[in-house]
Amino acid sequence: MSAIDEGAHLRAADRPNPVGFLDGRDLLERDLLRLWQGRDGNLLDRISHYALVPAGKMLRPLLVLESARCVGGRPEGLARPALALEYLHVSTLVHDDIIDEDDMRRGRPSVQAAFGLASAIVAGDGLLLETFAALTDAPPEDVPAEAVVALVNTTAEAGLSVCRGQLMETELVGDLDCGVERYLAMAGLKTGALFEASCRAGAILGGAPREWIDALGGFGSRLGVAFQIRDDLLAFDGPLALIGKPQESDLHNHRPTLPILLAYQRASAADRERLERAFHEDQPVEKSYAVVSEVLEATGARAAAGEVAAGLIRQAKDRLAALPAGESVLALAEIADYAARRRF
Amino acid sequence: MSAIDEGAHLRAADRPNPVGFLDGRDLLERDLLRLWQGRDGNLLDRISHYALVPAGKMLRPLLVLESARCVGGRPEGLARPALALEYLHVSTLVHDDIIDEDDMRRGRPSVQAAFGLASAIVAGDGLLLETFAALTDAPPEDVPAEAVVALVNTTAEAGLSVCRGQLMETELVGDLDCGVERYLAMAGLKTGALFEASCRAGAILGGAPREWIDALGGFGSRLGVAFQIRDDLLAFDGPLALIGKPQESDLHNHRPTLPILLAYQRASAADRERLERAFHEDQPVEKSYAVVSEVLEATGARAAAGEVAAGLIRQAKDRLAALPAGESVLALAEIADYAARRRF
Numbered sequence: 001m002s003a004i005d006e007g008a009h010l011r012a013a014d015r016p017n018p019v020g021f022l023d024g025r026d027l028l029e030r031d032l033l034r035l036w037q038g039r040d041g042n043l044l045d046r047i048s049h050y051a052l053v054p055a056g057k058m059l060r061p062l063l064v065l066e067s068a069r070c071v072g073g074r075p076e077g078l079a080r081p082a083l084a085l086e087y088l089h090v091s092t093l094v095h096d097d098i099i100d101e102d103d104m105r106r107g108r109p110s111v112q113a114a115f116g117l118a119s120a121i122v123a124g125d126g127l128l129l130e131t132f133a134a135l136t137d138a139p140p141e142d143v144p145a146e147a148v149v150a151l152v153n154t155t156a157e158a159g160l161s162v163c164r165g166q167l168m169e170t171e172l173v174g175d176l177d178c179g180v181e182r183y184l185a186m187a188g189l190k191t192g193a194l195f196e197a198s199c200r201a202g203a204i205l206g207g208a209p210r211e212w213i214d215a216l217g218g219f220g221s222r223l224g225v226a227f228q229i230r231d232d233l234l235a236f237d238g239p240l241a242l243i244g245k246p247q248e249s250d251l252h253n254h255r256p257t258l259p260i261l262l263a264y265q266r267a268s269a270a271d272r273e274r275l276e277r278a279f280h281e282d283q284p285v286e287k288s289y290a291v292v293s294e295v296l297e298a299t300g301a302r303a304a305a306g307e308v309a310a311g312l313i314r315q316a317k318d319r320l321a322a323l324p325a326g327e328s329v330l331a332l333a334e335i336a337d338y339a340a341r342r343r344f
Numbered sequence: 345m346s347a348i349d350e351g352a353h354l355r356a357a358d359r360p361n362p363v364g365f366l367d368g369r370d371l372l373e374r375d376l377l378r379l380w381q382g383r384d385g386n387l388l389d390r391i392s393h394y395a396l397v398p399a400g401k402m403l404r405p406l407l408v409l410e411s412a413r414c415v416g417g418r419p420e421g422l423a424r425p426a427l428a429l430e431y432l433h434v435s436t437l438v439h440d441d442i443i444d445e446d447d448m449r450r451g452r453p454s455v456q457a458a459f460g461l462a463s464a465i466v467a468g469d470g471l472l473l474e475t476f477a478a479l480t481d482a483p484p485e486d487v488p489a490e491a492v493v494a495l496v497n498t499t500a501e502a503g504l505s506v507c508r509g510q511l512m513e514t515e516l517v518g519d520l521d522c523g524v525e526r527y528l529a530m531a532g533l534k535t536g537a538l539f540e541a542s543c544r545a546g547a548i549l550g551g552a553p554r555e556w557i558d559a560l561g562g563f564g565s566r567l568g569v570a571f572q573i574r575d576d577l578l579a580f581d582g583p584l585a586l587i588g589k590p591q592e593s594d595l596h597n598h599r600p601t602l603p604i605l606l607a608y609q610r611a612s613a614a615d616r617e618r619l620e621r622a623f624h625e626d627q628p629v630e631k632s633y634a635v636v637s638e639v640l641e642a643t644g645a646r647a648a649a650g651e652v653a654a655g656l657i658r659q660a661k662d663r664l665a666a667l668p669a670g671e672s673v674l675a676l677a678e679i680a681d682y683a684a685r686r687r688f
Binding site for chain 2 (some may be wrong): 042043123137168172271
């Protein structure tokens with residue numbers, strides 16, 4: 001799977017009407033702009049600014065805010081720690097683009113294409129460090145120091161999971177037979193862990209008891225994996241020309257994604273061979289794409305992968321039952337529904 | 345200046361009798377081995393382990409421990425947060441080696457030479473995250489949560505300074521005329537900031553009042569810059585064959601270091617031209633090295649750079665006067681003396 005790139009989808013010409021929670025996103029983007037305004041005095045801040053703005057969907061900070069609200073936390077002063085989770089996410093995008101040699105990100109040159117390899121490595125490090133600076137610089141006054149310590153630990157451990165997932169992904173490269181279970185474990189680390197941490201972070205900031213923190217964590221981890229599967233599916237959601245460069249990356253880099261793994265499991269011997277050739281041989285990506293799309297359709301693997309995502313979303317929403325009913329629980333459910341069906 | 349590589353010096357054949365504080369280092373290495381023992385279950389931990397062990401001099405965690413002790417802190421439970429500062433340092437080494445294309449580190453293949461570029465990027469990120477996990481996972485019971493929050497913030501801000509210093513260094517590449525002041529500002533960010541943070545971290549963990557934290561911070565920042573200058577000088581401390589590959593890196597990468605900048609300032613027009621040729625033209629590094637060594641000697645720039653370092657060490661030790669006298673203040677002074685004269 002390629003690193004999830006939300007901004008490009010947001011600006012897609014065929015974008016449907018924005019769903020409700022995107023209003024919250026716009027407020028967060030305003031906070032982001034305010035916090036980074038004038039921070040252009042040195043090269044590190046300029047590159048970080050470039051990487052962060054224009055922002056993507058900012059799902060992770062949105063999850064922080066809605067999770068805090070739904071356990072009764074006051075939203076004042078939460079934008080800064082919420083955005084810290086976005087910094088961590090963007091840090092992984094900056095470094096992923098080096099690893100994948102992706103020159104485009106969110107419709108413009110990626111950091112390493114714009115500033116070079118050395119600066120991109122350092123800027124990714126800077127955004128990781130910015131995460132922990134933002135979590136501890138001026139925590140909201142009504143959040144006890146013990147909660148801030150827990151917040152830092154949760155975030156650092158989630159970041160470590162992302163790293164483990166990234167390395168596990170490199171171990172799966174080229175392996176069409178690695179199996180659904182290993183893919184799900186990898187997606188759980190690479191994408192699920194940060195969604196989970198975002199929800200846990202919000203719950204911690206909101207002063208939630210352990211039970212609610214865990215319920216929101218369980219919601220987030222399943223949501224994250226479902227989100228990743230939808231991202232895998234989006235790569236085959238239309239003509240290649242429309243989908244654009246970033247989505248070619250998985251195929252180009254021989255990374256097995258869930259739809260491809262399911263297709264491989266279900267395919268006839270002849271189709272398995274075609275998949276293997278498309279996946280392993282250095283043929284033009286257009287040709288591989290056409291073959292893979294065809295086998296996905298023939299095997300029903302697209303629908304099957306969609307069903308796995310939908311199942312995870314149902315499980316995620318079940319976790320919300322442990323929480324007090326209210327507007328924010330509805331907002332979280334709405335984000336989950338969006339993740340299950342999103343086309344952008 | 346190349347990233348400071350302490351392990352290689354430690355194993356140099358002509359190593360003098362170890363100075364006293366290295367006993368503390370050996371205890372820290374034992375803690376490091378204990379903490380990482382058995383952590384080999386996944387690729388991330390294996391690579392991190394490879395990067396951390398065998399350890400270098402571990403000056404940064406030593407500074408944490410001695411700073412904590414000298415303000416009256418109890419040493420129990422401090423090894424883990426102290427080693428967190430080492431994780432941050434080693435993270436920068438792993439990423440530096442990618443940027444500098446250095447294939448050797450501490451006498452064996454660097455992480456990117458041993459595991460590849462992608463894994464080295466991710467492992468460096470992992471060590472950064474490990475820093476903040478270690479600071480917050482199980483802080484000593486007698487350290488209040490407010491102090492842990494301050495510790496995380498101090499460490500994150502120092503990491504950001506290191507990143508700023510690294511980018512500033514890339515801006516100075518090839519610039520023999522950038523001046524001593526800009527070099528010192530860069531070294532203050534790239535090396536001084538983490539030495540400063542280590543001392544501050546120890547003082548915070550030891551429960552010191554603001555005045556002592558600042559005194560120790562002032563000690564650490566000056567010590568760090570002096571340490572960096574000695575590192576620059578070590579590159580010209582003997583025949584090239586003895587000094588080995590890492591020290592070639594500055595010359596190879598056209599980075600101005602303090603001795604070279606001072607030589608350029610003091611050189612005759614003819615020698616300036618020779619320095620420029622040695623610095624800019626892609627000639628064999630042996631030839632550049634011989635020319636630069638000669639001009640350093642002729643201009644007295646080596647002695648002058650040594651004098652700058654010695655002056656910083658004097659300033660650093662002056663800062664210790666603000667602290668209560670005791671064994672740990674003597675240990676810090678000993679580390680400072682060692683930094684001023686070290687030949688390994």
